[in-house]
Amino acid sequence: MKLIKLSLVLMALSLFIACDKDDDNDVMQQQFSTADVTALSSITNVGTWRVSSFIEDGDNITSVFSGFSFTFNDDGTLVVDNGTLTLNGTWQITYDDDRDDVEFEVSISTSMGDLDEDFDELSEDWxxxxxxxxxxxxxxxxxxxxxxxxLERI
Incomplete structure (x- = not known):
C-alpha cells in the first residue's frame, strides 16, 4: 500500500516539475507573410492615428505624444501634427523573410529641442x-x- 502511495506521489511530483511556467503577459510575435504587408499598408494609410501607448526602456512616455495625430500617406510620407506643430517623415512596411515577420519603419524629421529625443525614439524599425x-x-x-x-486609429 505504501508503495502505491509513494508511486502516485512521485508521478504527481514529476508532472509538476515537468510543466513550464506559462506567462500569458509575454508578448508573442505572430508569424506573418507578404500578404500582411499589403493588408497593413492599406489599413495604415486610412485615416489618422495616435499613440495610445509607448513604453520606452520600461518608462511610459505616452503623454509626450498626447495631442499628436499621425497621417500615413500612400506615397510613404508621414505627417505628424498637434494643431500648432507639424512634422514630416517617412514610413514603410516591409516583409523580412529571414524572420517571417513584418517591419514598420518610421523616420520623423525634428528640430524641436527637448522633443527631438522622444521623436527619435519613434524613428525606428519596429x-x-x-x-x-x-x-x-x-x-x-x-x-x-x-x-x-x-497606435490606434482616431
Missing amino acids: YIITYSDTRIQLSEDDDDDDDILI
Missing part, C-alpha cells in the same frame, strides 16, 4: 506584433529593449 483595422501593436527591432508602441 516589428509588428498584432494588428487590426484600428490598432497596431509594435515592438522595437532591438533584442536589448522591451519597447512597445501601440
Whole structure:
C-alpha cells in the first residue's frame, strides 16, 4: 500500500516539475507573410492615428505624444501634427523573410529641442506584433529593449 502511495506521489511530483511556467503577459510575435504587408499598408494609410501607448526602456512616455495625430500617406510620407506643430517623415512596411515577420519603419524629421529625443525614439524599425483595422501593436527591432508602441486609429 505504501508503495502505491509513494508511486502516485512521485508521478504527481514529476508532472509538476515537468510543466513550464506559462506567462500569458509575454508578448508573442505572430508569424506573418507578404500578404500582411499589403493588408497593413492599406489599413495604415486610412485615416489618422495616435499613440495610445509607448513604453520606452520600461518608462511610459505616452503623454509626450498626447495631442499628436499621425497621417500615413500612400506615397510613404508621414505627417505628424498637434494643431500648432507639424512634422514630416517617412514610413514603410516591409516583409523580412529571414524572420517571417513584418517591419514598420518610421523616420520623423525634428528640430524641436527637448522633443527631438522622444521623436527619435519613434524613428525606428519596429516589428509588428498584432494588428487590426484600428490598432497596431509594435515592438522595437532591438533584442536589448522591451519597447512597445501601440497606435490606434482616431
